[in-house]
Amino acid sequence: MPPSSASAAFRSTIIEVARDAGVSKTSVSRYLGGERHRLSPDMQARIATAIQRLGYRPNQMARGLKGGRSKLIGMLVADIRNPFSVDVLHGVEQACRARGFSLLVCNTDNDPAQERDHLALLASYRVEGIVINAAGRPSAELKALAAQGTPIVLLDRSLGDVDADVVGLDNASAIDLAIEHLVEQGYRHMLFVSEPPQGASSRQLRLDRFHQRLAQMPELTGDATCLPMQRDAAELRQRLGSFLAGEAQAPRAILCANGNVTLQVALALNALHARLGETGLLGIDELDWCALAGPGITTLAQPTEAIGRATVESLMQRLEPMGRQAPPRRTEYAARLIARGSTQR
Amino acid sequence: MPPSSASAAFRSTIIEVARDAGVSKTSVSRYLGGERHRLSPDMQARIATAIQRLGYRPNQMARGLKGGRSKLIGMLVADIRNPFSVDVLHGVEQACRARGFSLLVCNTDNDPAQERDHLALLASYRVEGIVINAAGRPSAELKALAAQGTPIVLLDRSLGDVDADVVGLDNASAIDLAIEHLVEQGYRHMLFVSEPPQGASSRQLRLDRFHQRLAQMPELTGDATCLPMQRDAAELRQRLGSFLAGEAQAPRAILCANGNVTLQVALALNALHARLGETGLLGIDELDWCALAGPGITTLAQPTEAIGRATVESLMQRLEPMGRQAPPRRTEYAARLIARGSTQR
DNA sequence: TTGTATGCGTTATCAA
DNA sequence: TTGATAACGCATACAA
Numbered sequence: 027m028p029p030s031s032a033s034a035a036f037r038s039t040i041i042e043v044a045r046d047a048g049v050s051k052t053s054v055s056r057y058l059g060g061e062r063h064r065l066s067p068d069m070q071a072r073i074a075t076a077i078q079r080l081g082y083r084p085n086q087m088a089r090g091l092k093g094g095r096s097k098l099i100g101m102l103v104a105d106i107r108n109p110f111s112v113d114v115l116h117g118v119e120q121a122c123r124a125r126g127f128s129l130l131v132c133n134t135d136n137d138p139a140q141e142r143d144h145l146a147l148l149a150s151y152r153v154e155g156i157v158i159n160a161a162g163r164p165s166a167e168l169k170a171l172a173a174q175g176t177p178i179v180l181l182d183r184s185l186g187d188v189d190a191d192v193v194g195l196d197n198a199s200a201i202d203l204a205i206e207h208l209v210e211q212g213y214r215h216m217l218f219v220s221e222p223p224q225g226a227s228s229r230q231l232r233l234d235r236f237h238q239r240l241a242q243m244p245e246l247t248g249d250a251t252c253l254p255m256q257r258d259a260a261e262l263r264q265r266l267g268s269f270l271a272g273e274a275q276a277p278r279a280i281l282c283a284n285g286n287v288t289l290q291v292a293l294a295l296n297a298l299h300a301r302l303g304e305t306g307l308l309g310i311d312e313l314d315w316c317a318l319a320g321p322g323i324t325t326l327a328q329p330t331e332a333i334g335r336a337t338v339e340s341l342m343q344r345l346e347p348m349g350r351q352a353p354p355r356r357t358e359y360a361a362r363l364i365a366r367g368s369t370q371r
Numbered sequence: 372m373p374p375s376s377a378s379a380a381f382r383s384t385i386i387e388v389a390r391d392a393g394v395s396k397t398s399v400s401r402y403l404g405g406e407r408h409r410l411s412p413d414m415q416a417r418i419a420t421a422i423q424r425l426g427y428r429p430n431q432m433a434r435g436l437k438g439g440r441s442k443l444i445g446m447l448v449a450d451i452r453n454p455f456s457v458d459v460l461h462g463v464e465q466a467c468r469a470r471g472f473s474l475l476v477c478n479t480d481n482d483p484a485q486e487r488d489h490l491a492l493l494a495s496y497r498v499e500g501i502v503i504n505a506a507g508r509p510s511a512e513l514k515a516l517a518a519q520g521t522p523i524v525l526l527d528r529s530l531g532d533v534d535a536d537v538v539g540l541d542n543a544s545a546i547d548l549a550i551e552h553l554v555e556q557g558y559r560h561m562l563f564v565s566e567p568p569q570g571a572s573s574r575q576l577r578l579d580r581f582h583q584r585l586a587q588m589p590e591l592t593g594d595a596t597c598l599p600m601q602r603d604a605a606e607l608r609q610r611l612g613s614f615l616a617g618e619a620q621a622p623r624a625i626l627c628a629n630g631n632v633t634l635q636v637a638l639a640l641n642a643l644h645a646r647l648g649e650t651g652l653l654g655i656d657e658l659d660w661c662a663l664a665g666p667g668i669t670t671l672a673q674p675t676e677a678i679g680r681a682t683v684e685s686l687m688q689r690l691e692p693m694g695r696q697a698p699p700r701r702t703e704y705a706a707r708l709i710a711r712g713s714t715q716r
Numbered sequence: 717t718t719g720t721a722t723g724c725g726t727t728a729t730c731a732a
Numbered sequence: 733t734t735g736a737t738a739a740c741g742c743a744t745a746c747a748a
Contacts, residue, residue: 037494037497037519039724039725039726040725040726041725049722049734049735050734050735050736051725051726051735051736052727052728052734052736052737053733053735055726055727055728056727057725064733064734065733067733069733069734075745081515081519083491083494083495084495084726085436085495085497085724085725086432086492086495086496086497086499086726087431087433087435087436087495087496087724087725087726088432088436088724088725088726088727088740089726089727090432090726090740091430091432091433091436091724091725091726091727091740091741092720092725092726092727092728092739092740106452106457106460106461107457107461109452109454109485112451112452112457113452115451115478116451116452116478119478126421128489129477130476131475131476133460133461133464139745140468140677144473146428147431147473149382149428150428150429150430150431151431152382152430152431152432155724170426173426174382185635186679202499206460248733251586263725266736284658284736289659289660291395292660292663293662293663296662296663299429302745313660314662315634315637315658315663315664317638317641318637318638318641318660318663318664318665319660319664320663327451364477384741384742385743386742387742387743394719395718395719395720396717396719396741396742396743397718397719397720397743397744398717398719400742400743400744401718401743403742404743404744409717409718410717410718411718412717414717414718429741429742430740430741430742432740432741432742433724433740433741433742433743434741434742434743435742436723436724436725436726436740436741436742437723437724437741437742437743437744467730487740515724549740
């Protein structure tokens with residue numbers, strides 16, 4: 027009879043199973059460790075029954091303590107409320123599961139302090155590898171982890187000083203694709219809106235590339251602006267208002283650096299009663315409501331699940347003894363254009 | 372010098388710190404366990420230096436194994452891609468942090484099999500409590516956990532057979548509020564759209580209440596339909612099409628059981644070229660793009676962060692020896708109406 | 717104020 | 733085919 031009458035959390039141990047089955051704990055351990063073929067059928071049956079009866083679950087703490095293989099992967103997400111992050115997280119989780127690993131997810135809210143704490147937590151649980159969507163500059167904890175040899179894969183954002191694989195979007199090509207589409211559709215005056223880079227390499231890369239391309243194309247004029255979103259939208263609205271009211275004659279378009287920006291810009295344009303299409307709008311990151319806003323918002327979709335899977339792929343290679351020393355590798359994916367009414371004049 | 376030359380993940384232990392500092396491991400243990408006041412300043416300094424130098428981190432596995440207090444809370448989320456879930460998760464995480472607990476998040480994708488696996492995982496890590504946004508019927512694992520005395524709090528969805536606190540929306544009142552608003556706005560013929568309840572109590576409660584209210588109000592006519600979303604939208608579009616084309620003369624409105632439904636319905640209405648407002652639309656769950664779709668979509672917002680915090684509150688009480696035996700408690704929050712153009716005729 | 721010894725639940729190394 | 737026993741890293745009762 028199971029100890030269901032216990033009022034405090036109580037769980038049976040391998041010893042109790044052994045006693046209940048009338049065998050040694052070594053045998054029970056073997057049974058659990060995939061060495062059943064070395065046990066007599068009779069013993070197997072007795073152990074199975076005992077495990078069932080006691081509702082026994084091996085204690086991972088003890089397991090991890092002994093062997094060192096925790097079968098755990100840690101993941102740090104900069105912003106769990108960002109749909110892009112969640113989609114990638116989903117891919118990472120699936121891939122981990124498929125490889126027999128469990129994923130410990132930590133949200134850092136783009137806060138370096140939380141990032142440090144969570145990193146310490148993951149380290150203390152002896153995760154075998156870490157996927158990190160970094161917030162800001164690399165912390166001492168991260169460097170220590172890397173120095174100790176814990177495999178690390180950087181997601182979306184690379185980190186100076188840290189020698190690790192990076193998986194993410196081909197940011198330069200994405201910007202090229204966006205500008206190319208906008209030009210094709212006849213827009214000639216562009217505003218790039220981003221959140222402040224603050225060490226997020228993908229943001230910086232997109233911003234840089236925008237400036238670079240603009241300089242290369244004399245037929246275009248444009249500007250870029252970096253504003254913290256989330257805040258009161260007044261500043262953004264004002265900035266967009268002056269862009270729309272500017273003296274330039276050319277058709278105008280706004281390029282949003284990520285999904286969060288796209289949302290805020292769309293809200294601001296809505297408040298300004300701008301007509302999408304007449305004012306071009308293209309956002310990086312596909313969002314599930316993009317078809318709903320006005321004539322639909324044109325986006326550059328990232329292959330989120332693929333990115334997630336590739337991340338785990340990289341990590342798994344580093345887990346192998348041979349993959350350990352390989353030089354850092356970048357894996358970049360192309361964005362896919364989803365054209366909608368917001369870039370249709 | 373730190374062992375940064377090690378190629379494999381290597382971490383120092385308390386023994387190495389003790390040796391390096393020239394003290395016993397007990398002293399190091401005390402230093403870490405918040406008993407520094409009992410150590411001589413000199414020894415404190417030596418230990419601190421050694422810890423620093425070796426980059427030492429206590430092994431939580433060993434700690435958990437010894438004391439039993441893992442300082443870990445586990446959370447099962449039925450659908451990590453649902454914004455409502457993520458918002459609540461965010462609240463739960465904050466509250467846990469504030470109490471000195473870390474949160475282990477597991478996504479179950481509404482799949483009972485994954486739920487079982489993750490539950491087993493959490494149990495094996497000896498989490499001190501579990502927050503669960505259940506997928507389907509209670510599994511044997513969950514019952515076992517509950518029977519063993521692990522405090523459990525149910526989020527949004529209650530579970531037959533499981534004696535646990537439940538925190539969530541006051542579903543009946545929410546439906547009442549929705550219907551009341553629609554009636555006030557002049558709508559008389561209503562369609563309630565939901566995903567199949569399949570054991571999700573909140574879905575069932577909303578559906579039941581809708582039927583009940585409709586029966587009480589002779590001036591109203593209406594119907595309810597349960598469809599799996601995510602699928603191809605054809606079925607939903609067809610269902611909505613026939614609702615819109617029905618012979619009833621009265622103004623029509625659609626009531627969506629949750630955010631996911633709202634999205635799919637909005638997409639379908641868009642495809643059908645229905646004009647929002649003329650066709651009323653009200654959705655449970657506030658979404659960040661609701662202001663953007665046509666004239667804006669009216670919603671019933673759930674106090675997500677409050678729900679998250681209350682959940683942890685309940686859990687913490689159960690963690691106390693005295694709170695252990697208290698009878699199960701329900702905590703229900705009222706929804707807040709956010710009126711927009713979609714319910715403006 | 718400091719140190720020694722024991723045990724947490726498991727796996728691995730022996731020996732039988 | 734099976735079992736006794738020694739670690740794993742830490743906290744704690746006990747001793748000094």
